Amino acid sequence: MSKVEVYYPNQEGVSEVCLRIRDESATLEDLLQAWQPLCDDSSLFKSFAPGNHAPCKGCTVNCCQSAYVIPDLIAFKRMAEGLHLSHRDFLSAYFQADKLAVGLPRMKPNPCIFLQNNICSIYPWRSLICRFYICTPLNGATEQLVYSLTWTGITATIVKLEEAGLLQPDPGAGMSSMDMLFNDLIVEYRDKPGVRLFMEADTYRDIALLPFLDSYTSELWQPCP
Numbered sequence: 001m002s003k004v005e006v007y008y009p010n011q012e013g014v015s016e017v018c019l020r021i022r023d024e025s026a027t028l029e030d031l032l033q034a035w036q037p038l039c040d041d042s043s044l045f046k047s048f049a050p051g052n053h054a055p056c057k058g059c060t061v062n063c064c065q066s067a068y069v070i071p072d073l074i075a076f077k078r079m080a081e082g083l084h085l086s087h088r089d090f091l092s093a094y095f096q097a098d099k100l101a102v103g104l105p106r107m108k109p110n111p112c113i114f115l116q117n118n119i120c121s122i123y124p125w126r127s128l129i130c131r132f133y134i135c136t137p138l139n140g141a142t143e144q145l146v147y148s149l150t151w152t153g154i155t156a157t158i159v160k161l162e163e164a165g166l167l168q169p170d171p172g173a174g175m176s177s178m179d180m181l182f183n184d185l186i187v188e189y190r191d192k193p194g195v196r197l198f199m200e201a202d203t204y205r206d207i208a209l210l211p212f213l214d215s216y217t218s219e220l221w222q223p224c225p
């Protein structure tokens with residue numbers, strides 16, 4: 001049995017995508033492997049997919065056209081390494097200068113700098129925010145857990161870049177309403193213990209899932225008997 005299971009609408013009576021953690025050693029990598037079939041599944045209802053049923057690959061109403069992507073720390077390091085760039089050079093070539101000035105490492109958007117012919121050119125290295133976004137209804141606790149993992153990973157990127165002196169916000173730079181929203185989230189997540197778990201990890205396999213459960217998401221922990 002898989003350490004993490006994803007259940008689809010109409011399977012076992014569920015009406016939304018939901019996940020269950022079945023083993024205490026489950027990691028973020030296990031969750032990502034269980035989640036990936038959602039992107040490829042054309043039987044699943046997707047709000048923005050052609051005809052509401054299509055794989056994400058090559059989607060023409062592509063969320064990558066306008067996404068506000070700040071990579072989690074594992075993805076950030078993997079992308080820079082894959083492109084053979086230092087973190088400093090990666091930031092200056094692929095990230096929006098005006099967002100760096102307000103302390104937010106947003107990848108160049110509209111469309112995403114990595115989107116080519118409606119396909120992600122760095123698909124195996126893409127960020128948690130890209131991996132988890134799916135335009136289909138999610139169970140509340142499931143959505144909260146993937147949201148928490150994503151924002152913890154993003155906050156780890158920001159803390160790491162700040163510690164390395166690569167992110168030095170200009171106090172005079174203005175923020176958009178979206179920047180302020182994201183900035184508030186980072187303030188909220190900055191002191192969570194999960195940030196250090198991301199900073200100490202080399203891969204998603206190094207990040208255990210159980211420390212990310214809280215009173216709301218604890219229903220997802222359903223160990224095998």
Ligand code: SF4
Nearest residue numbers: 048049056059063135
């Ligand atoms: S999640 Fe994005 S790529 Fe996938 S169907 Fe929806 S809009 Fe298209």
Ligand code: SF4
Nearest residue numbers: 064112114115120130
């Ligand atoms: S990194 Fe890839 S998946 Fe993420 S927004 Fe850019 S093109 Fe889309």
